[in-house]
Amino acid sequence: MNILVLQGSPNANGSTALLAREFARGARDAGHSVQVVDVASLDIAPCTGCVACGYEGPCAQYDDFDGLRQKILSADMLVFATPLYYYGMTAQLKAVVDRFCSANSSITRKHLKSALLTVAWNADDWTFDALESHYDTLVRYLSLQDCGRVLGAGCGTVSMTKHSGFPEKAYALGQSL
Numbered sequence: 135m136n137i138l139v140l141q142g143s144p145n146a147n148g149s150t151a152l153l154a155r156e157f158a159r160g161a162r163d164a165g166h167s168v169q170v171v172d173v174a175s176l177d178i179a180p181c182t183g184c185v186a187c188g189y190e191g192p193c194a195q196y197d198d199f200d201g202l203r204q205k206i207l208s209a210d211m212l213v214f215a216t217p218l219y220y221y222g223m224t225a226q227l228k229a230v231v232d233r234f235c236s237a238n239s240s241i242t243r244k245h246l247k248s249a250l251l252t253v254a255w256n257a258d259d260w261t262f263d264a265l266e267s268h269y270d271t272l273v274r275y276l277s278l279q280d281c282g283r284v285l286g287a288g289c290g291t292v293s294m295t296k297h298s299g300f301p302e303k304a305y306a307l308g309q310s311l
């Protein structure tokens with residue numbers, strides 16, 4: 135399987151990136167091809183809502199989404215990786231999701247597999263409710279096939295994350311595919 139991880143933290147060496155790396159290691163050990171893309175380092179502007187694309191067609195904005203769109207459409211699985219920012223995904227990852235607009239039908243038709251990797255400082259039982267609800271709704275709307283999620287509660291720093299069981303859980307999820 136060709137797996138694309140959309141790593142949405144601006145910290146290239148942070149906790150989200152750590153889970154993404156461990157997930158990728160597990161998936162590669164299981165024989166899959168994995169590419170992790172730090173979307174925050176790309177030049178991807180927010181959707182302007184012009185709908186020149188008609189929800190399927192060339193986007194009026196020319197930036198790094200063009201290349202990412204090709205990667206998305208060649209993938210069998212999309213992994214959304216994000217730290218929790220005000221109980222949602224980061225603006226950088228949301229900008230990418232909003233730009234799905236110009237490939238909406240193509241993405242939906244592919245019935246891509248998907249997963250969610252996330253970390254947060256808090257560890258209340260409701261910490262990930264809003265993000266999970268958003269992810270579950272994307273799965274439903276985009277006809278994705280959810281393969282699992284790692285919800286890294288109490289992962290406020292890289293050190294906290296390294297000492298949690300979540301990197302192992304990310305590896306196990308990748309290896310289970």
Ligand SMILES: Cc1cc2nc3c(=O)[nH]c(=O)nc-3n(C[C@H](O)[C@H](O)[C@H](O)COP(=O)(O)O)c2cc1C
Binds near residue numbers: 148150254290292
């Ligand atoms: C702008 C911002 C918003 C955040 N919002 C939340 C939040 O709503 N809930 C939470 O538990 N942690 C929140 N955090 C903490 C991060 O999710 C946490 O530190 C995470 O480990 C950062 O991951 P990273 O190393 O991949 O960047 C926030 C951090 C920042 C910078």
